[in-house]
Amino acid sequence: MKPLPLVARVLLGVILVVFGVISALAPETDMGEDADAFVVALKDTGYLWPLVKATEITSGLLLLTGLFIPLALVLLAPVALNILLFHAFLSPSPGGLTVAALVLTLGVYLAHHHRSNFSDMLERRVRSG
Numbered sequence: 001m002k003p004l005p006l007v008a009r010v011l012l013g014v015i016l017v018v019f020g021v022i023s024a025l026a027p028e029t030d031m032g033e034d035a036d037a038f039v040v041a042l043k044d045t046g047y048l049w050p051l052v053k054a055t056e057i058t059s060g061l062l063l064l065t066g067l068f069i070p071l072a073l074v075l076l077a078p079v080a081l082n083i084l085l086f087h088a089f090l091s092p093s094p095g096g097l098t099v100a101a102l103v104l105t106l107g108v109y110l111a112h113h114h115r116s117n118f119s120d121m122l123e124r125r126v127r128s129g
Contacts, residue, residue, distance in 0.1 A: 005113045009063050012106040015099065016060025016076070024053040035091035055079055063110075070117040073110055080104045 030036070042049040056079050062072035080103045087096035111118070 005110065008106050008109055008113075009066070009069065012103065012110065013060045013063035015103055015106075016056050017064065019099070020053050020056035020060060024050070024057070031091040034089075035086070038086070038090055052079060052082075069110070070114050073107060073114065074121075076107055077111075080107045 031039070039049075042052065055075050059072040059076040059079070062068050080100075084097075084100040084104050087093070087100040
C-alpha cells in the first residue's frame, strides 16, 4: 500500500470526525451575521443540521476504518463542497478556508485514487441484466 493515499485518508477522516463532533456538540457562534443565520436556519429545520453532521462524522469514521471508502467519498462530496462554499461566502477566514480547501483537496485526491470504483456509477446508460 502506498503511504500517500493512507495518509490522505486518515488525515481527512480525523478532520471530519473532530470538526464534525465539535460543531455538532458546541457549534461556533459569532461567525458573522450571514454565517450565524445560515447555521440557525439549518438547526431550525429540526433534521438538516443533525443529518449533515451525522454524514460528516460517518464519512470520517468510514475513512478512518478503511471500510466502504468509495461510499464515504460519495457521501462526503456535497458536504465538502458546502464546507468550502460556506467559508468562502458566509464566513471567510484564512483558517476556515484553509481547512475547507484541505478537505476538498483530500477528497478529490482520494476519489481520483479510487476512480476505478466509480466507473460503473459514472456509466451514461445502465446495463440491463
